[in-house]
Amino acid sequence: MTDLKVNKPEPFLPLKDVTIYNRGEDIKSIIKVLEAGNPVLITEFYNNGSVLLKGLQEHLNKKLPNKSFKEQRAYRAEYHKLSNLILLEIENHQILVKKAPAIGWFEKLYPETSDFLLTLPQVQGLNSAWQWYTNGITIPVLRNKIHPYYGTYFPTRFEHLELFDNWLKRYSGPKKSAIDVGVGSGILALQMIKHGFQKVFATDTNPNAIIGLTEMMGDTKLSRKIELDFGSLFGKWKNKTELIVFNPPWLAETRDLNNLDEAIYYNDTLFSDFFEAAKEMLLPDGKLVLIFSNLAQISGVAKSNPIEQEIAEGGRFQLEKCFKKNVKKDLKKQSVTHSIVKVKK
Template sequence: MSTEIEINRPAPITVSQGVSTFEKGDDVKEAINTLEAGNYIIIKDVYSTGLVLLKALKTYLDKKIANESFQEQRAYRAAYHQLSNRILLEIEDHKVTVKKAPAIGWLEKLYPEMGKFVLSFPQVQGLNSSWQWYTQGISVPALRNKVHPYYGTYFPTRFDHVTLFDNWLKRYEGLKKTAIDVGVGSGILTFQLLKYGFQKVYGTDSNPNAIVGLTAFMGDTVLSRKIELDYAPLFGKFDAPTELIIFNPPWLPETNENDHHDEAMYYNEHLFPDFFAEAKKHLLPDGQLVILFSNLAQITHFKTAHPIEKELSLGERFRLERCFKKRVKEASTHTKRDQYWRGSEEVELWVLMHKVSL
């Protein structure tokens, strides 16, 4: 199945205009002016030269753009993303050509047919970080074994909601024949379901990399007999009603045109109405619908309704069985972002059931 799916990968950059070079000792201010003018710069000598330029770019933006409120931080990140992605690196024979560059296995796995091409420095950084996570694995508090997220697949960097779900599963007394994990991602919630005795889990995802990565991870092991995957939005090909549906959707609404590129972080106006309509059809009469969410949008001053509360207020499809909340851990003292809202951020586990008609 995985070989039939075209995976997402950073698109090689085609430069139709002149490109400046940047090496150690070159004028940083001049380089930043070049980037702001919409031109590209290619690093030619040592990998660390690119890191120096990126650091200088951050220092420049720190002085130029306010970076305190949640909205200001988003604007800052957007400006940094735009300018930093004009800094380029050459790739040849699946290796970054500058000296002392990291060895990145994704360059061969994701670009087997390409001999020489160009990526932006942040793209290479992302590939490198992803390769480390993939090869070394990530420890998850609720799981015995590490997960190995495939490139471009969402995985959590905080596990408060995973712990909340694990605590709920410990007390779950329903049937354990089947479950559907909508938006399976790196498979963490699915692995938790198997940990607590579910016989079969159906996982869907609209991200091809999630399906390819999990398929490769399972191979022909026992997991491949307990997990069935489908590259599709929402419920995909899985039509049979189930006793448990799990959904860990994005926690923030789209607010600008750039947000729709990150479906793991931001949801559009159609996601929740479509999901609830389909979930109604796929849930057995006594089944439970579990949604992992957060109050992040409300406490960061987005003027938006809570999508689950909105669904319940309609009173048409589901009723609230229980809602569990857990205060998240304080932000790291090492972070440079002002995360004042973290003191009131809570992850939420909503348990819904079919509304009983009187």
């Protein structure tokens, strides 16, 4: 796995033509610079960046509607575009303003480059990721904290993990092997090992997930129980298994994706490709477990649930059981429901 190239923000060299922002500057005039597509460099104090971002949010709140799900996405797109023109300078792997956080990712991810620029949102993302990585995150269904690597998806709600854990407690089938498609930060794989599976074969299209889990497991017993492959769907794994687990993205894609987005948004062919491949990889009495949410349907961004559509029309699998748990109310006051869907051939 050492030959994988980590996904990270692309550093760039200091610019000659850049507008300086410090606390004394007029925020409205700085926002006009951003809207014209020109970069702005934060100076003096790290918190100046937060002040400018707050001003930008207030400006966009007045300018753009932000109520429906689609309006929120439009708002976020504009905020993303403008905020990523706000820059910070890094020198000797340290942010070159006062009272800035120490972020270990600079040295870890950029060993060959000590002086460069990154956008403020990128730096904020690296800072948050460093805190999660160093301090760890408590997951209710696991004994130990996870330490997610930079750029690796991890859940912020746990209802679907609790549903899966409850299903694993009741599972009475063989536990020789399982496959975790899209391993992410490794939670489902770790749950299966906790519940007695001898071997979990896992894949992910995000190299950071593979690099991070490889580092986390090191040369422990866990590294011999969970085998990783950088690849889509079933990757290099060819042996049929008694259990396939897939926690797919819950929203249909509407734009070009980066690797972290691929954990959240699915493309047109993901589910058809998955079910076709899963049919070949599952043993005759094996189980296929999918974890999904109706968020897309009740938010109005999708008319159908791709898993329900496959069961109704695909002819490859039949529904054995569906476990559901209501989570919260969305914008339309409907319950978001997380589901564990168990199907068999």
